[in-house]
Amino acid sequence: MNAQVLIVGAGPVGLTMAAELARYGVPVRIIDKAAERTDKSKALVLWSRTLELLDRASGSGPFIDAGRKVHAVNLIAGNQLIGRVELGAIESPYPWALMIPQSDTERLLESHLNDLGVRVERQTELMNFDDVGGSVTSLLQHGDGTQEHIETRWMIGCDGAHSTVRHGLGLPFAGDTLKSDWILADLHIAGMPLPDSELGMYFHPEGVLATFPIGPGRYRVIADLGPAQGEHPAEPTLAEVQAVIDRRGPPGLTVSDPIWLAAFRINERKVADYRSGNIFVAGDAAHVHSPAGGQGMNTGMQDAFNLAWKIAMTAQRRCTAAVLLESYSVERSAVGEQVLSNAGRLTALAVTKSHVLQAIRDRVVPFLLGFAPVRHAMIDTMSELAIHYANSPLNGNVAHRVKGPGVGERAPPIAGQTPFGAGGIPRFALCAEQSVAAAALLARYPALLDETLRAAYGVGGLWLVRPDGYVAAVATVDDIKSLVDHLDTLAYH
Secondary structure, eight states: OOOSEEEEOOSHHHHHHHHHHHHTTOOEEEEESSSSOOOSOOSOEEOHHHHHHHTTTTOSHHHHHHSEEEOEEEEEETTEEEEEEEGGGOOSSOOSEEEOOHHHHHHHHHHHHHHTTOOEEESOEEEEEEEOSSOEEEEEEOTTSOEEEEEESEEEEOOOTTOHHHHHHTOOOEEEEOSEEEEEEEEEEEOOOSOTTEEEEEEETTEEEEEEEEETTEEEEEEEEEEOOSSSOOOOOHHHHHHHHHHHSOTTOEEEEEEEEEEEOOEEEEOSOSEETTEEEOGGGTEEOOOTTSOHHHHHHHHHHHHHHHHHHHHTTSBOHHHHHHHHHHHHHHHHHHHHHHHHHHHHHHHOOOHHHHHHHHHHHHHHTTSHHHHHHHHHHHTTTTOOOTTOTTOOOOOTTSOSSOTTSBOOOOTTSOOTTOSSSOOBEEEOOSOHHHHHHHHHOTTTBOSSOBOOSSTTEEEEEOTTSBEEEEEETTOHHHHHHHHHHHBOO
16 A cells, blocks of 8 residues: 555645645545635635644745734624624734635645645545455546546545545434525625724624625625525625625625625534544534634644544554544544534524514623623634543543643643644653653653653643644643553553
């Protein structure tokens, strides 16, 4: 087997997966039946946690250069500002939302992948496959009609909501399609009163209107049109978009130069298990949900960041395969469930047609946002800093006396130090004060631990941090044995 992993689908999730595996030295092939990358803006936002994780590989700089920072979210009802969330309070090196068209995200990810020596095999389709226990056999059909049988150790379906891999596995995609029609427009708007670094959410008795700045004078507009009409929603005209904005938005706006006009219905669906033997699903192949909060692409890319290092450490015999690979579905399925729930609640809040509920919303929102803990929880959820793996099978000792990030939580980036998981070899990091015990741990587990001791998050503690920047165990300096016991369960035998 030349390639150890076959990735099906070259959208943001598949490209992220391929790039992560390639930089860790895992031979990979990535195929896509489309002839070219998307030229549509599609998923529009990269949140803080995704930017942090991108820093481990290609760096977030190219994405930031190609995008637009959004610093605030404005909630408006009846031309009155009822709530404002300042994103500068996000506790990350990236305290804002980055608006960047998916076409640019894919372009930059593919460029990084090419730099790693891997090319997307386009116009190549997965026809069928079989998990034969120790490997996966697949039949590929190329654009010229020729077919190829290949064998890989693993296969990952990153092939979207209509996933061939998911269908082939027979995984139920449980959930619903909401019975309402929506429009999406990527176009230019003149007369916008908000700065082009702020997002507007306009609540109106007939529905919601949201505006997202993309570039100078260019915006994404999303609006619901009420109950679903017909079998498929009709693509809006520029005049219809203007009419919706005239009714719901601030006065004096003029739309022009449409780049993309589309209609859609919201699907909220998810598989229960993201793994079947040697085959995994990630991104929209595993979960689809409301665009509220802009979590979809970020959640999928973080599926990739989660799985890639686990496959790499398994392939390189650094960790016990059963422990690592089992944890992927446990961790990411729980995150997918939470994203579905949060996005669903936000959507219901925005589109309610009940005048009573609208009145309650318009009064309760400003009241709740008056509390700092509520604002903090909201931005941590949107930025995905709140994601944690409290019930992961990879979690070890919990030292309650130690202050700092807890087991399963994100380990905040340490100023002046390279990001967790950077470089070409996936290893856990040890964050602790210099000591004989810490040095002994690094020497004892060279395949598991990065040789560089990281700064401690607090006095008297030791933190074991995974390559994706989440805490796997916490111990006190006088309880090294608990950390040794946990590392022994992870080490390859």
